[in-house]
Each structure stands twice: as structure tokens, then as C-alpha cells.
Amino acid sequence: MSPATGSEAHTVNGAEAQVIPLHGGGRVSPPATPPSAAPSEAPVVAFPATTATPASAPAEPELLSDDVRSALTFLRHRLTGDYTVDEFGFDAELTETLVLPPLRALYQKWFRVDTFGVENLPTAGGALLVSNHSGTLPLDALMTAVAVHDETGGRHLRGLGADLVFKLPLIGSFARKSGQTLACTADAERLLEDGELVGVWPEGFKGIGKPFSARYKLQRFGRGGFVTAAMRTGVPIIPVSVVGAEETYPKLGDIRVLARVLGLPYFPVTPFFPLLGALGAVPLPTKWTIEFGEPIRTDEYSPDAVDDPMLVFTLTDQVRESIQHTLYRRLAQRKSVFRG
Template sequence: MNERRKNTVVQLEDFVKRRRGDSPSPPPREGLQAQIRHIEKEIAAGMARLRDVAAHATRGGEIAAVEAHFQQIAHRLRELERQAGRSSWKGERLTSSLLRRLGEMISSRLHPAQSEAFEIDDFGLDVDFRRSLEPFFTFLYERYWRVEASGISNIPIQGPAMFVANHSGLLPYDALLISLAVELEHPNPRPVRFLIEDIFSAAPFLGPFLTRIGMARACQENGEMLLRRGHLIGVFPEGIKGISKRYRQRYRMQRFGRGGFIRLALKTKVPIVPVAVVGLEEVHPIIARADLLGGPFGLPFTPITPTFPLLGPLGLLPLPSRCFIHFGEPIDLSTEGEGILEDDIEINKRKEMVRARIQEMIYEGLKRRKSIWFG
């Protein structure tokens, strides 16, 4: 094992030892201590299996079994967090983060050719950099935008899938929050690799930052490569039209492109998960646009909002509206024949079907929302 893997193992072993020694104040509900002791035994058993995996050339099935073992432990710890209350049981939240790191490490062993380059992948994801931002991202998700995610069970437990979502918010806040919903709420947490517009991926400072946290330039080649490697990816078929619409057009989905995401799903045989995001149209409410002037972050226009350019750079700070994310039932196109790949009419039918599904989910979310700021 390299130094990072050794450190992860040591941290988990230290956790087990601490729990066997001086225990902190018990959680507020009766019975949690017994559950924790049971999980300690599972961690210890998993550590023994992990050492065997690390020391020997182990079959893929055995590696996957160890990975699944720790994913179940992480899921059970998150359930205990909810029972005990996050404010009084923060130690288990840290442990859950360590287990997610361990799951990533074991997953990398399924692709030995990539294991040495695990820290920065072919698309520029910097694992250490993104991990260092986890507390800030969690704050944005839980405290600033107070995200409420629903339909988590519609996300596949394993294997590749494509998230197709409405686009809003001027900057790709929606991509970040959707990915965080999967990482923080799903039983098998993993990042969603969103494909973003050229104006963002090529923008100075912003482009490299988005690349380092896991986003990639939107093109068929990148999407296909990520899916064939087993990743979750996300796309915004509205493109720049989605984030540049005026406030009076909020939550009205714009025309999709030529259906490239449908062709990609057909070629790779992955399910499409429709996603509706409600709440981010208000973070930068565009009341007018100066289309002849280049805007911030490489945008082809200057947005006029209640705070920008009136307050200068401060006016670009997003407003803390309450955000709701709903994951719809997967759309399976795997049984479709590849003959329709060149049939623009059939592609357009399926593209519009996905668009209508997301629009309906958005309207349902707006009906449930009682307040822009408080939900």
C-alpha cells in the first residue's frame, strides 16, 4: 500500500481503539451504544479483509465484496447520525468521511492501470483538492442553500448512469449541489462528473477550479469515456440558454440541443435519471441583460440583477434561496436498437420526452414550495 492507504487504515484502526477505550458521552438515545459496538466489530473484520486484499493479488469479486462491506458500514453510520443528531455526534460524521475515502481507495483497485494516477485522473479531478473543500461544500449544501433531496432511491446503486437536469443559477451551482446530494445522501456515495459548457471550462481561474473538483468539458468523447469507466455523469441539455434566461422566464425549460445526450445514452446503454432543481433561479435573478457586452466568468453577456453591477463584485455572490432537488425514475433506453442513432426524428421524440418529464417535475416542486427563502 502507498502512504495514503496506510494512513487511511491507521486512522480507522485508531477509531476502533478509541471506541474500545475511553468512550465519549453516550448518544442521546437508548440502544445506540450497542449498535456502535456492533459496527466496531464489522470495521475490525473489514480491516482484516482489507489487509488481505492489499497484500495479495485478489480476485475482482473479493475486492468488490470488501468495498460493499465498507459501503454498508458508512450507510449505517449515517443512519446513526440521524438518530443521534449531528450536533452531538460529530465524531461519526468524520468516520463516515474516512470510510468514503476507503471506498474510493478500494474502488481504484478494480482498475489497476489507473491506481497510481488515482490522485489526479485523466480529466483533471484532483482528489486531495476536492477533499480539502468538503467542509465548505457541505456548509453550502446543508446550511447556505439548505438542500432537500428526494428520489434518492432512483439513483442506481452501482454502475454508470446519466443525470439530465434543468440548468439555472448563472454559474454551475446546480452541478455541484446535485453531485453533493449523491455524495451525502446516497447509500453508495460517489461524485457525479458533470459536463459543462465551454465558456466555463475555458474561463480563467474558474475553468481550472471546476476541473479540479470533477467537472469536464461537455463533448461526446468525454461523456462516453466517463460512462465506460463506470462513472455517473451529468448534463444540462439547455446549455447556456438555461442560465441566461430572464427572471420572468424562470423554471420554463429552454429548448434542448440536438439530442446528443440521447445518442450517448443509446451508445453506452446507460439509464437516464431526470433531475429537477428548484431554488437556484433565485440566486442570481436576471432582470435584464447587456448582450453586446462580455460578462464575468467568460459569459457572452453582462447580467443585470438586483445586486449586480450595483454592488460591484459583491453583487455576484449568490443569494441563499432554499433549494430542492428531485431525482426522477430512471429512463431505460438500453432496449432501443442502435438503428435510431442516425434517425433525427426518433432522437428528437426521446429528447422531448425527457424534457417534458423534467418540466413536470419542476412544476411539482414549485407547487410544494411555500417560500423562496424558507421552503
Template sequence: MPSAHMNKFGDFLRRRLDGDYEVDEFGFDPDMTDNVFLPMLRPLYRKWFRAEMTGVENIPADGKALVVANHSGTIAVDAVMLALGIHDEHPASRHLRLLGADFVFDTPILGEYARKSGATLACNPDAERLLNAGELVGVFPEGFKGVGKPFRDRYKLQRFGRGGFVSAALRTGAPIIPVSIVGAEEIYPLIGDIKPLARLLKIPYFPVTPTFPWLGPLGAVPLPSKWLIEVGKPIETAEYADGADDPAVVFNLADQVRETIQQTLGELLLKRPDPFA
């Protein structure tokens, strides 16, 4: 019913004009996220990428959990698609609190909207605070090594850094939920990196894809690849609780998570022989 929609939107506008909404201490603005960000991304997830998510029941209905996923696609579209997918497919409509690089929070506008969407800096104090508050936290341990890798390395998981995410899970007793995302690698196939321009613009890399920067703004349209997202079985961390500072325990668990994701990526790719099917 269009009028009901208009009323709902009118109420939203009135709340924004009065400042009558709540923001948590990280700057997460659920009112803005649910009424603006997620509706804007939904067509991209459903129509453009035809995303399919399996295993969403592995995410608990409430309480803390750390979602760990592979990262790809030149810009972090996979992170917001994962957040939208979990929100829409999970019966409890949970918000995924993403952990982002400091570069994001250094950038005007981007940093502002990242916080409003519930993201915060990828650092142990923030991750542990969110987990202790019972939130669902999302992290991409490959970081820029994952998003900024050349197209020929697609679906090859990069190094998992120092495993800070594992110690955060161990310290808070949160289960780790491995997630494998297939599809993001093909949206902006990275064939080059103009390093001097990246340095000039103070960004981690300046991407060259088959369409960008040649086609200008049109080059920013992602290719319509087919996406499959599989949420894996939770890995309980309670038994390793004392190992949060033990590099051997941390690296071991990080490897286990990495192997699980890599293996699932292989299985998903077999299910999707044509990236643009």
C-alpha cells in the same frame, strides 16, 4: 474530535506536498474533491439553501447512468449543488461527473478546478467514454440558454439543443435519470444583460441582478432560496439502442425527458409556495 480532524487534514497536506494522489485521465482529483471542494460547498447546500433531495435511490449504486437536469441561476451553482447532494445523500457516495461548456475550459483557474472536480467538456466522445467506464455523468442540455435566461422565464425549460446527450446514452446503453431542481432560479435573479461588457470579457452574458454589480463583491452572495431536488425514475434506453443516429428517436426521447422534468418542476413549486421559506 478536533485532533482527529487535524490529523486527517495533515495527511491530506502531506499527500499534496508529495504529489501522492491519483488523477484519472480526465483530470479528476478525488482527493482534492472530497477534502476541499465538497467540504467548502456543504454549508451552502445544507445551511444556506436548506436543500432537500428526494428520489436519490433512483441512482444506481454502481455503473453508468446519465443524469439530466434543468439549468438555472445565472452561474452554474445548481450543477455543483447537485453533485454535492448526490455525493452526500447517496449510500455509495457517488461522484457526479459534470459535462461543461467549452467556455469553462477556456477560462484559466476555472477550467483547472472544473477538471479537478471531475468535470469535462460537454461533447459526445467524453460523455461516452465516461459512461463506458461506468461513471455517473451529469448534463444540463439547456446550457447557457438555461442559466442565462431572464428571471421572468424562471422554471420554463429552454430548448434541449440537438439532443447529443440522448445519443450518448443510446450508444452506451446508459439509463437517463431526469432531475428537477427548484431553488436555483432565485439565487441571482437575472434582470439584465450588459452585452458589450460580455463581449469585452469574452463571456456568454454579463449578468445584472438586484444586487450585482451594484453591491460589488457583496452582489455575488447568492440569495438564500429554499431548494428542492427531485431525482426521477430512470428511463431505460436499451430498447432504442439502434436509434442513436436517428433524429426522430433522439428528439422523441429528449422531449420525454424534458416533459418529465418540466412536470416535476411544477409539482415541486406547489410544495414550495414561498421561495425563501
């Protein structure tokens, strides 16, 4: 053994090869050299044999996040035309990829929405969701759609919108693609028969356009067309109460001349709009709650019950009173507009 290296010398085919043990006292035999191989004068280092197990191997890094992968899939489907749109113009993939993510950020981070009564939302089959309407701009409808989607595991709320929504450039087309349709009994019944969750805001522009002094006081619910749609299809009516939307854009006044020129039901004046221009259109970060009330059954009525105006009025009033009572209860429990 050489005192300098601590290695042993072996003769292989006339050539002296040095085998350097790597683990102290262990003795490692040199590999057999084929007769045809040329004599090697370089030291041969023998590494101990190891068996790699899949469990010990480091996991390969994820190259693409789920969001990036989803975006790439969406682009590929757009380029190839491999996507579906239903008879109302609803594009589910576009809604999932482009519409819901920014709305969800507003829902979670800005308004910090708390939901109650989500167990009253059916996981299958049709239902008519009837909600109060407020806030100068219809953000309450959008936030309710996010709540329904996320709390039911992906079901979409098919909102019934006013004529004006679908007459506006770009907005009308985008509303169609995101699942909204015209607020008429025929469309509502077709959607309910197909097992969809349909949203209606009976107060309409009277609700979102009312002054701040009338906040959380429900306006008239119309003639009860939504009740007849539910009765004809036998689906439950779910009252929905939204607290927090009234204070996002406190409406202090109305510039009626501008409203007539622009063809709008009102042109609002808030503490920040139009004084601060586009900056005044940023909603205040109020704390929201959305409560889904107990379903009101309609499948127990006979088919000709829709022709009874008193019954339709009674059910309409029952839904309205349920929402109003819940609003007052939630307001009594609220300690702060911005903290809930």
C-alpha cells in the same frame, strides 16, 4: 495501641514500624523487610491492593479530529506525490478534501436543500443525469454534485461543461480537478462506459442566462446528443429537477457591451449586482429542492437505433417533459421562496 494515632506497633529486625490501617477495623500486615535493609524510622502506609480493569479506565482523549487528520493526510500526499489523477484530470482526494466541504456547508446551511427520489440514483454502474439549468451562475450543478455524492455514499457526479468553463484562468483547471470535463459526446461515452455518473445540463447558457421573467420555463434541449450517448452505452437517463436556483440571482437585465469585452455570454444585472459590487455576488438564501426522477431505460434499443432521428427526438422530448412537469408540480407545492 497509641491513643493519639490509633496505630499498632510491630518490631521488624529490631526496629519498631508503625502500620496505619486505612480502612477502619481491617488489620494490615507490614511487608517483610530484607535483612540487608536499613532500619526505617518513618511510618509505613500500606494501601489496599486494587486491580485496575480496562473497562473502568477513562478513555484517552482524541488528540486529532477526523477533519484535521484528513487534512494532514492530504498534505502528506501532496508533498510526496502519492495521489492519483485519472485521464480526465479528476483528482478525487482534492475534491473530497477541499471542494466538497465548503459546498456542503452551502448546501446544508444556506440553501437547505431537500432531495427526493434518491432511490433512483444507482449505487453502481453508469447513468446519465439530465437537469434543468438556471440561476445566472451555475450553482445548481454544484449543489447537484453534492447531493449525488452524499446520497450515494460517495459517488462523484462527472459534469459536462461548456468550452468557456475550461478557457477561464484557474477555473478551468480547478473544474478539471473536481471531475468536470468538456461537454462532448466522446467524453460522455467514455465516462459512461467506465460506469460513472455523468451530469449534463442541455439548456447551457440559455438556461442560466435567461431573464427572471422566464424562470422555470425550460429552454431548448439541443439536438439530443446526450440521448445518443446514453443509447450507445445502454445506461439509464435520470431526469433531475431543481427548484430554488432561479431566485438566487434574479437576472433583471444584461450589459451586452461588457459581455462582449469580457468574452462572456452575458453580463447580468440583478437587484444587487453590480450596484453593491462584490457584496451583490452573494446568493440569496432560497430554499432548494432537488428531485431525481424515475430512470428512462435505453438498453432495450438496438445498436443502430441511434441513427433514427425521430427516436432520438422522442426520447429527448420525453426527458424534457419529465423535468418540466416535475418543476411545475414542485412549484405548486412550494409556499415560500425562502422557506419552501
